[in-house]
Amino acid sequence: MRSGTRRVFGSSSNWDQINARWIWDNIRNRCEKVCWHRLVWFPGHIPKFSLISWMEILDRLPTKDRLSRFGVVTDRGCGMCSSGLESRDHLFSDCAYTKEIWTAILLSCGLSQAPLDWNGSLQWLLLNLKGKSLLVHILKLA
Structure with missing residues (x-):
């Protein structure tokens, strides 16, 4: 885990920049957006409905x-x-x-x-x- 921590935090001496957003941006895998992302995630979306729509499009509904x-x-x-x-x-x-x-x-x-x-x-x-x-x-x- 130490090597993973060093990879993420590196030799950053400015600890004021390290917050949840910075950590998320450094650990997530960035992939190309799918063609339907704007149908699901848009300004003013209702998270519950977006999640259901996302599961629906991926055919993962129960x-x-x-x-x-x-x-x-x-x-x-x-x-x-x-x-x-x-x-x-x-x-x-x-x-x-x-x-x-x-x-x-x-x-x-x-x-x-x-x-x-x-x-x-x-x-x-x-x-x-x-x-x-x-x-x-x-x-x-x-």
């Missing part, structure tokens, strides 16, 4: 299909429509109940397009939102 792989649940059926297996793709795009909700949301936003599959929806969001709300984007089109 859906029944994932939980069944760990032996946590045995019934993998969708609890909303009672047909199909509960997975991220099913819950957010394939479920009949979900399709009705998305259709109502899109219509209330002035869009008459049919709900897309999971990958199509994500691509549409990446192309159309650009970190702004859907309503702002639609108002600019009008």
Whole structure:
């Protein structure tokens, strides 16, 4: 651990600069941002919703299909429509109940397009939102 500490702190004689932010910037691995980061992390985001969205995009939500792989649940059926297996793709795009909700949301936003599959929806969001709300984007089109 001493070598790791020396690597991080080096021969820094200015201990006033060392704070949590400085330590975080020096120990984290910096990677290229993913294309969808602005859909999840933006000014004014609600952390709980951003975390759920992040898990959703990475397909890490505790859906029944994932939980069944760990032996946590045995019934993998969708609890909303009672047909199909509960997975991220099913819950957010394939479920009949979900399709009705998305259709109502899109219509209330002035869009008459049919709900897309999971990958199509994500691509549409990446192309159309650009970190702004859907309503702002639609108002600019009008």
